[in-house]
Amino acid sequence: MTAPRTIIGLEVHLQLQTRTKIFCGCANRFNPDEPNVQTCPVCLGLPGALPVLNRLALELSVRAGLALDGSIATFTKWDRKQYYYPDLPKAYQISQFDIPFCQGGHLDVDILQDNGDTLTRKIRLIRVHLEEDAGKNLHDESGRGGNSRIDLNRAGTPLLEIVTEPDIRSAAEAHRFLEELKLLMVYLGVSDCNMQEGSLRCDANVNLEVTNTDGDRVRTPIVEIKNLNSFRGVEAALDFEIVRQLQEFHECHSDYPDHSKQTRGWDADRSITFAQRGKEDASDYRFFPDPDLPPVTLSDQDIARQYDMLCETPTARRKRFHEQLGLSPYDASVLIEQGPQTADYFEAAADQCGDAKRTANWVTQDVQRILNEGNLEIDDLGVDAHGLAELITRINTGQLTTQTARLVFAALVENEGGEGSVSERIEHIVLERGLAAVDDSDSLEPLLDQVIANNSQAADDFRNGKDAAIGKLIGEVMRELRGADPKTVRDALMAKLRP
């Protein structure tokens, strides 16, 4: 009996990072604290109001479609998807039915295997389309049955819907797909993909192909899981569902009372999926072309313009960091995951100082720590990539030690070093604090003699073979010469005391 095969397809919704909503001029901003302030007659669905397409939303979408290698339609249109729900003020959603702006495409996902190898999985896409988001229903969660409220700040936010083929073979793969998709969209500037704020939402369709007792391959009914609000949740829900479906399969001996698609919700607290009343019950959406919006044509130039706006994909960049810059796969991944600003920062610094490995260490450790502690964005940091490269160069040429460079870096972050260029500021800090590395024995000589004279007991101990005694002498020299390289000092002392 062969192992069951898992079949997963995802439906991902991404809110676009436009300044204004898709069909009106209201601000597109997450703002749960002031409900219904980012609204106008259009997104409130008031009688008489009419939608006008925000062309930027379509342009961003086209960019996303191109990055996913989909084929962009030169003619696309808007359809009304009709259903009643309190958060949908027009009782229809403006969406795209039979002519999405993008068809096909794929996203390649690197999966780390148990044996340490990387397997690249190509997840094909069925389509990508653009639509408007609905508002948000806020229910009384006190259990006292108070009125529900509706916040329409979100209504009319441009929303990209990405539908995959059922190409995903495990819950972990689904998780990786989402991570990679998120990275790509963040790098493209299409969406901030913030799941907490709902700018990335996901439904998962899953079923299994199992061998029954007759040796036939049989598929379990497809289940659509909703309410997935974290990547971890997607993975956990799918894992739960795979086990549940297999159990159910065995319990009913593959003789299902109802083989049609089911909708299940994910209860993150109890880590289980539960049966939901499917909207399939009533779902004839009566799609028809929206008469208020003319169809859209995209010229070859329109598409080419978006093509020119594409950036290197995070996958390609990660690969390049590893293969061309010599970073470990882990370091490359960590850098890429910090987002495009950090990756750009790293690359600019590495490029200038020529030491990618040391730059990667700095960016993933020192820089990241400071950013985390101060809750800062990398662009807010007082040290640009040029400054970091300069510090690394000084380390590599022996002008600074790693320890002193850290002090200089911290001083730069605190905006010390005056008003000049970053090189001038570094110079200023080094001088002011006496951090210059001292590696020529000429300037060391008098100091060594003085330290040996002042610590004759330790010097004698060392001369007599007590190696540990040199530590005190090194410490004394270093206290006097803060920029000194400990190795240089040790070598010089050794030369004097044990010639």
Next chain:
Amino acid sequence: MTACHESASELLDQLATGRTTALALTQACLSAIASHDESIGAFLHVAGDRACEVAESIDRRRTAGQPLGPLAGLPVALKDLLVTSDQPTTCASRMLDGWLPPYDADCVQRLREADCVLIGKTNMDEFAMGSTTENSAFGPTRTPWRLDCVAGGSSGGSAAAVAAGFAPLAVGSDTGGSIRQPASFCGIVGLKPTYGRVSRYGLVAFASSLDQIGPMGRDVDSVARLLQVLAGHDPKDATSLDTPVPLYTEQLDQPLQGLRIGICKEHDREGLDEEVRQTIHNALDVYRSLGAVVQEIDMQHARFAVACYYLIACSEASSNLARYDGVHYGHRVDQPDGLVEMYSDSRGDAFGTEVKRRIMLGTYALSAGYYDAYYKKAQKVRRLIADDYAKAFQSVDVIASPVAPTPAVPLGRLTDDPLEMYLADIYTISANLAGIPGISIPAGFSSDGRPIGLQLLGNSLAEHTLLRAAAMYERETDWHLARVPLDQGTSP
């Protein structure tokens, strides 16, 4: 005869020369409404004090020599589906009873900028669905010429207001004849512009791809002046046309030489009232006497127009009216049992029979399994009808026809028979399907004193041609000068 029985140009002249004031005109209109509208039913809301304030401020600005808009001081009545931030907008429906919109329609803004005095909101068929204004939740509108007969619809209130001298100008909307047919029933001029010529922003939608706002007035010149203010591109309406607006009053008094008039033999059909037929026949003779050439044109797909129209209009309506669900505004039942009950009971309560009928028709036509056979096919037929017109306008300048098969019908006649009401739209709906402009002008009276209109249709954006062709006829006849003898009682 009240002051407001005069044409727009006469009143503008009186205002400019100080023979009257905006306030005097407004008060005259308000007083005519107060005296006679109870029997006619043209208005749903009269903006008495507010209208007087606006009129006074216009008069002050005129006295101070400040610049004024092109229609400064003229009272204008608005069909009650144009949203107004200072007057309720109900669409003659219990659903929106008392709703005060937070914004102005684009055309309302234009009227304010033109310094019109917005005197009130006029009655209509609920959500513009109907041809008699009997489908209003607030009672019917009667044609001022015969109080036992309907004003037509759905812009019946606007047409009756102009005919009764309640306002020299009114704005209506036309989805399948809703400006032209009541204009005919009330003996005034009404024009449906090319689709996209006037912004629909703030026009409560019935059927989005067919709806068009248009002017109504005493004579062709009045309508041309009002169209001048209403027309123009609006970035808030994606279907609004971004093409220059010609000067409609320019050369209005000059006849079109060698005007080519098309007539369609399918129009001379069973059910056409003999007096209406004769009226059109006479009108064509007038044109011939002015050197026009009348020729037959072929409208191959005209016979599908009614079916095509009702499929498209109802489908769009079923979608457009879905938003009235009791959640955000409008009528909501008290203490519903649940969400679904709140929807169904609120809608069940507040919509009238005709609205429900059309929502059901449209819902059916858009349903899975029926879409291709109904909505999609209707859209294809629509294209063919538009092509017929495009072809016809290669050989004629305008197409002449009746506006409706009969003059104004007695109250109750058509509400009992919706199919007959739908069929009565045969002459007007094709223009909406094709998106072309059409005008209705007074062309006579039946033997019992009911007005009869002549319809002229023009090519896309040929409003200027239509207006000039209409003005030619108007100069040769005096039907537009006939006034309702309101003060002597209204039955002939």
